[in-house]
Amino acid sequence: MVLFPRASVSRCTMAAAPLALPLLLVLAAITTGCGAATVAYNDRAVVIDGQRRIILSGSIHYPRSTPEMWPDLIRKAKEGGLNTIETYVFWNGHEPRRRQYNFEGNYDIVRFFKEIQHAGMYAILRIGPYICGEWNYGGLPAWLRNIPGMQFRLHNDPFEREMETFTTLIVDKMKDAKMFAGQGGPIILAQIENEYGNIMGELNNNQSASQYIHWCADMANKQKIGVPWIMCQQNHHVPHNVINTCNGFYCHDWFPNRTGIPKIWTENWTGWFKAWDKPDFHRSAEDIAFAVARFFQKRGSVQNYYMYHGGTNFGRTSGGPYITTSYDYDAPLDEYGNIRQPKYGHLKDLHNLLRSMEKILVHGEHNDTAYAKNVTVTKYTYGGSSVCFISNQLNDTDVNVTLGATHLVPAWSVSILPDCKTVAYNTAKIKTQTSVMVKKANTVEEEPGALRWSWMPENLRPFMTDDRGSFRKTQLLDQIAAATDQSDYLWYRTSLEHKGEGAYKLYVNTTGHEIYAFVNGKLVGQNHSANGAFVFQLETPVKLQSGKNYISLLSGTVGLKNYGPLFELMPAGIAGGPVKLVGTNGTDIDLTNSSWSYKSGLAGEQRQIHLDKAGHKWRGHNSSGIPVNRPFTWYKTSFAAPAGDEAVVVDLLGLNKGAAWVNGHSLGRYWPAYTAAEMGGCHVCDYRGEFKAEGGGVRCLTGCGEPSQRFYHVPRAFLRAGEPNTLVLFEEAGGDPTRAAFRTVAVGAVCAAAAEVGDDVTLSCGGHGRVVAGVDVASFGVTRGSCGGYEGGCESKAALKAFTAACVGRESCTVKHTGAFAGAGCESGALTVQVTCS
Known part of the structure; x- marks a missing residue:
């Protein structure tokens, strides 16, 4: 038995700690009179106050929502059958500049954990502080790059010193707020580092990598938080004093690397993130339920959904390279916090069943019986009771299995029998409703033309010469090192003398995501890279005048690299060039090692135009008087907040690329002009078989050939009721703001499919004052269409009458x-x- 030092404790009187807990590795032995809990573990489960527990957790990232949304999100997670909330910690959001901290607004991490505590749920604190998370630099601040001797995520003093300083800061904040279980708080697990095992072998320094990961574990345990530390995806070089865990779409066949520790699934991916050039990924409710059921069939005990609510990449540091502003992730709670059915309800039924069998699953003797290839019956027995799982991993064949009675188990499904006799749940049979969400017009501004716009040009004049830069270098620098990620934009400017006029082609090699080229104050060319191919060349014809000529290059990024070995060494911007002018007469002018003047950001950013401060000189006040399709332009309009409490979005179809703010709050980047690629997975969806989000076999996609994202979340907390609200857009590439409009997101159609005799069919319009307006279909044998567009067949007058009488005019x-x-x-x-709901 190993006894760890006690965590900080509350003001309550401490009772004597137990001297021994058989079969447990004791991590905290603290009991107090005000709810403090011991947290330990064995090979079957996490043990809380001596009780083995099944942990059903969901990821909700506090910066990807607002504090006003947190209680509702957490409540819905609890009502969905979860008992735990998990989140990463976002270093670059909390420390955007070295030793300058931000713990306000949606970065108020203590408030977030207090909301979890108030809901009576457990919490998992994933400090990292490298997190990946489709987040700029994987959460690591870009200013780390400028510290001498810095090597990210290897054994070196500069990185380890900064990592320990931040980790200690977060731990101390949690201790001060008494958030750890030993203090009466909700946190039962904490994570250090993240998915390091995935990249260790590619770092070309095995000794340094191994020393680093063991240093991480030792540093974490020195924090004395009183709960276990975990490391996900760390299957090799695992320190002895942490629990290694699994991430992925499926983790049922994975087991920890040593005995005595439980089987923990830290990330069950409920969908997939979306890039600007990709359609929407959907992972079916049937497949997720299959994966969860298989995990608990094979002695799993802690499972966390990544994501349970994905949310929104507000601001410019909250998305990785080419990641959309929406981080919906096809999660059980959608980007706006609405319940996504049937995924939410189908998993809720599974959660409730698993929790009802908790004691047998975490204590019971288990026995597997193979009935055929890929067909397995698992029986758990404890205290005279038994539960059984029947899994069919065939993806094209239903099977009959005799267990007392004969049970039909559909392909790629698991049947759960809580008494080993009667099937209470099958992962492929959805009993809950399907909801179709619609975007409703704002009753105040029903048509896009109702908004009155004013505009202001971005002041480019200061950047059209190479004067007044922040510094000069005779080389082309990496954008991240030069600007420390304080803006998406970095100006590279130089000048040259030329005798007479001349025609040239300007060539610029860049590792940035986009580039604009100006010669003598005129825009002469622009280009952007394809997602993932962040090395491209701008080639554009230019004319030089006699005398002095100015070359101004604006490099832009759309999020920074967040994953992979040595990802911080991947350059951005015009790093190293070359930049050259090739004349029509064969004369080449190499500008690569010229004297370059550097300036980060735009004039409008420095003036904080998005805050709509007094003194900004806006032009025009109606749609006919503003320029459209004009690059580098700011636009502003006022609007009334839509009535009610439904989620609000702004439709930016017609805009090109830029950023948006409401009442000074960032909505994130927009890029509706970027069309999602056509992919074969848009034309087929079958839940059977392993789900994939990359490579071959991708399926269940929507939105191919459509704008990657046209709707942008406007949280209600950003709005002012009863008074004008301000929308400010910075249009970088040239678009038409007069087509913008506000919408609310609500349930449109609701359906129940495949209900069998004896089932209770429950339908709900999801609140917000919406009620059932009418029953469209009540039939047997429907074979065409999908929810919201079903074509009935074999109509049932009796069913139609019963549902009309029970449902019309009611919310549920x-x-x-x-x-x-x-x-x-x-x-x-x-x-x-x-x-239909209305």
Whole structure:
């Protein structure tokens, strides 16, 4: 037995700690009179106050929502059957400049954990502080690059010193707020580093990598937080004093690298992130449920959904390279916090069943029986009771399995029998409703033309010469090192003398994401890279005048690299060039080693135009008087907040690329002009078989050939009711703001499919004052269409009458499916109902 030092404790009186806990590695032995808990573990489970627990967790990232949203998100997670909330910690958001800290607004991490505590849930604190997370630099501040001797995530004093300083800062904040379990708080697990095992072998320094990961574990344990430390995706070189865990779409066949520690799944990916050039990825409710059921069938005990609510990449540091502003992730709670059905409800049913079997699953003797290839029955027995799982991993064949009675197990599904006799749940059979969300017009500004716009040009004049820069160098620098990620933009400017006029082609090699070239104050060319191919060349014709000529190059990034070995060494901007002018007469002028003047950011950023301060000189006040398709232009309009409490979005179709703010709050980058690629997965969706988000076999995609993102979340907390609100856009590439409009997000159609006799069919319009306006379909044997567009077949007048009477005019209703609903000669015994909410 290993006894760890006690964590900081609350003001409550401390009771005597137990001397021994058989079979447990004790990590905290503190009991107090005000809710403090011991947290330990064994090979079957995390043990809280001596009780082995199943942990059902969901990721909610506090910076990707607002403090006003947190209580509702956490409540919905709890009502969805979860008992734990997990989050990363975002270093570059908390320390954007060295030793300048931000713990306010949606970075108020203590407030977030207090909301979890208030809801009566556990918490998992994933400090990292490298987090990946499709977040700029994986959460590491760009200013680290400028510290002498710095090597990211290797054994070196500069990085380890900064990492320990930040980790200690976060731990101390949690201790001061009494957030660890031993203090009566919700935190039962903490994570150090993140997915390091995935890249160790590619760092070309195995000794340094191994020393670093062991240093991480020792540093973390010195913090004496009183709960276990975990490391995900660390299957080799695992320190002895941490628990290694699994990330992925499936973790049922994974087991920790040594005995005595539980099987923990830190990231069950509920969907996938979206890039500007990609369509929307969807992982079916059936497949996620299959993965979860298999995990607990194979002795899993801690499972966390990544994401349970994905949210929004507000601001410019919250998205990795080419990641959209939406971080919806196809999660059970959508980007705006609405319940996504059927995923939410189907998993809720599974969670409730698993928790009802908790004691048997974490204590029971387990036995596997292979009934056929890829068909397995697992039986857990404890205290005279048994539960059984029947898994069919065949992706094209249903099977019959006799266990007491004969049970049909569909392909790629798991049946759970809490008494080993009767199937209570099958992962492929969805009993909960499907909801179709719609974007409703704002009743105040119903048409885009109702908004009155004013505009202001971005002041480019100061950047059209090489004067007044921040510094000069006779080389082309990396953008991240030069600007420390304080802006998406960096100006590279130089000048040259030329005898007479001359025609040339300007060639610029860049590792940035986009570039604009100006010669003598005129825009002469622009280009952007394809996602993932961040090395490209701008080639554009230019004319030089006699005398002095100025070359101004504006390099832009769309998020920074966040994953991979030595990702911080991947350059951005015009690092090293070359930049050259090639004359039509064969004369070449190499500008690479000229004297370059550097300046980070735009004039409008420095003037904080997005805050709409007094003194800004806006032009025009109506749609006919503003320029459109004009690059480097600021636009502003006023609007009334939509009535009610439904989620609000702004439709920016017609804009090109830029950034948006409401009442000074960043909505993030927008780029509706970028069209999602056509991919084969847009034309087929079958939940059966392993889900993939990259490479071959990608399926269940939507949005191919459409704008990658046209709707941008405007949290209600950003709005002022009863008074004008201000939308400010910076249009970088040239677009038309007069087409912008505000919408609210609400449930449109609601459907229940495949209800069987005896099922209670529950339909809900999701609150917000919306009620069932009518029953569209109540039939058997529906074979065409999808929810919101079903074409009925074999209509049931009895079912239509029953659902109309029970549902119309109500926010929710429940009707029991009886045998009296079925019509003679119908091809299916399964009932499909579709209603419209309004």
